[in-house]
Amino acid sequence: MNAIYDFVSGPLCWIAFIVFIGGSAWRLYSMYNEAKKKDVNSLAYMDKHYALRSILNWLIPFRALGWKENPGMTVATFLFHICLILTPLFLLGHIVLLEQNLGISYPALPDGLADFMTIIVIAACVYFYWRRKSQPDVKFLTTRKDWFALCVAFLPFFTGFLAYHGIGGDKFMTILHILAGELMLVAIPFTRLSHMIFGLFSRAYMGSEFGGIRRVQDW
């Protein structure tokens, strides 16, 4: 068990981060190159001001028409994304690991709060699951890729929650949790989760087109 733990928390972790960062950079770079070759006119319309304007307006809950008309989804998706990003970054356990291995340290979230945020992520996943199963328009759109992405996002938090509460064997659950986290990192550049890298750019383009060509807001 200890050997496995050392492996997943050591070399495998390095590999996961390399794949995540390298993969994301490579995907962005190759997309950009392809855009330079094939989407010249769209690149020409890119406009920093309008791109930023669009991104900022979409970051405010209930501001865009789409948010207003999907209130349940708005609450769920904002909470989900905020907790999904902040919890792992500011979890005391993670920061301690960072300090031991890289000597980097910064303030952490109180454990109780982090636990609560983890529960929010899990609850949001359950909501997304329910939506995909029961709302006809979402059900119609759902493919295996979407189920996979949902699982990949759900697992690290679920296993983290169990490990923190000592359910299912401390070491064992921790190993599962690390594996799930690594799976998520590796999956980001190559699955639906890539909206994390590309979403900003598609939004930025739409903002530029609506602001610059169409002279209107896009929210």
Add this chain to the structure above:
Amino acid sequence: MKFDRKVEDAGLMRGVAALTPDKIEKTIKAVLDGETGAKLKMYAETCVRCGMCSQACHFYVSHDNDPTYSPAGKVHQTMSRILETKGRLDPEEIYKIAQIAYTECNLCKRCVHYCPLGIDTGYIMLVVRRICYKLGVVPQYIHDTTNSHSATYNQMWIKDDEWVDSLQWQEDEARDEFPDLRIPVDKEGAEIMYSVIAPEPKFRTHLIYQAAAIMHQAGVDWTMPSSPGWDNSDLAMFSGDNEIMGRNKRRHFECAMDLKAKRIVMGECGHAFRSIYDMGNRWLGWKMYPIEVVHAVEFYWELISSGKIKIKEKIKEPVTIQDPCNIIRGRGLYEASRKVAAALCENIVEMTPNGVHNYCCAAGGGIINCGPPFKNTRTTGNRAKADQIKATGVKLCIVPCHNCHGGLEDINHYYKLGIEMKFFGDLIYQLMEKPEA
């Protein structure tokens, strides 16, 4: 899944009859490799299938939230199929794909306001249409229109002499009312070249009459070209025939440049306006139009605000306004349209939603040009618009777009709304001071 709403169309049927899976695969590959790139890939990959855009689409709302009509649902049945099979599809599925792309999406881009990731369903549908066009699977009527553009540079098979005849005829008619009125043809160096869409000389000639009356009354230095390029419409851009689209637009701009006009004013049309700021220019490699172009709505505001046109008296009965997507969501003319409306009417009742969030009329994006076989698609597909108009309780509606007129006319009839529709030009002509007349 079974496609239970197949509409028989001669063009689509003839098109798929000539296809084999091999041909389909080859053509699709050529379009995807040659004409699409990161943008399409990014949209296809980034869409998280959340369904937040469903409510955006009048087709979805009007069909009691039928998932197959949601924006992403339509992409799911068309572009996603094309990508996941790498183009290996059978002809029957191409029929379905063509029907969805040509007749169940107006390319109105309302859904952009709903998608957090900024996915442009209108763009995706245009690429699907481009593929269908390359496959020779195009609804008969719009294909014929494109052929007309190709043969005559106008969408209605109007011959060059018929065009000039129509202008002279309207000039003649108008001189009864305004003895000095002229429709100056091919005048070099005029301030303004006025261009219209071909249905005006074909069946809405009174609009040319009215435009001439307004220009005359305002003392505008204007001209209309006698040569091809006078028609600013462009249905090729909706049929997927980008080559003809580009040729059309180049001719339109060159026409104005040949005449050394300072700028172009376009009549009250939505899609023609889109073709000059968004699509035709882009295909030709111009970031924006090479000569200034102004839409009638903006132009009217210039005339009214500068006092060149004076309004005798305003309409008193309540009036509502259709916001055509191609000039409002497409080019920010909301303010201008409201200023003109306020100058003409005392009581404006807004539709909800309106402005940049307005619902399309379901005629746009070339659907009305797909002709009678798809009339029901447009009427049953836009109960949302009928409800919107009904809720205003108003009987007079200003509609500053030709296609919207056609579309709303059918909706008006189908849902028995009993509304009357007017262009801004109709009202200005009716309400302006005409000292000579």
